[in-house]
Amino acid sequence: MTAGRLAELAGLTTAAVTSVLDRLERAGYARRVRDQEDRRQVIVEVTPLLEERAGSIWAPLGEEAMAQLARMTIDEIKGLIEYFRVGVELNERHVERVRNLNLE
Structure with a gap:
């Protein structure tokens, strides 16, 4: 890259x-x-x-995360995926606003 x-x-x-x-x-x-x-x-x-x-x-x-995921049901994993998808969208909507903040 x-x-x-x-x-x-x-x-x-x-x-x-x-x-x-x-x-x-x-x-x-x-x-x-x-x-x-x-x-x-x-x-x-x-x-x-x-x-x-x-x-x-x-x-x-990574190994511990995979062990945690292995204990989850498919519906729980789907919920987790949705949670992160919504979180990514939320952050993407606010990136430009935060970049343009004048904190000085």
């Missing part, structure tokens, strides 16, 4: 993402590589170090 696409998905400026990527590269968690199909493009890749460390952080959480 390109830094520009990461910025778009995160709702950040490309400058902010570049700063984060610089730090991730220095820590050994990410690297920038030229796209083989379009040499003008730079792709951001995670490193094995990040995969290893992220796995130790997130794998237990």
Whole structure:
């Protein structure tokens, strides 16, 4: 994925993402590589170090979440999905308002 696409998905400026990527590269968690199909493009890749460390952080959480879901009925899971769908829509409706707040 390109830094520009990461910025778009995160709702950040490309400058902010570049700063984060610089730090991730220095820590050994990410690297920038030229796209083989379009040499003008730079792709951001995670490193094995990040995969290893992220796995130790997130794998237990994922396993426990799956165990919780396994105990739920289909109707309970459908309710949970609806709850999150409505929450996403609610947040999307308010993103622009929050971005435009002048809190200074």
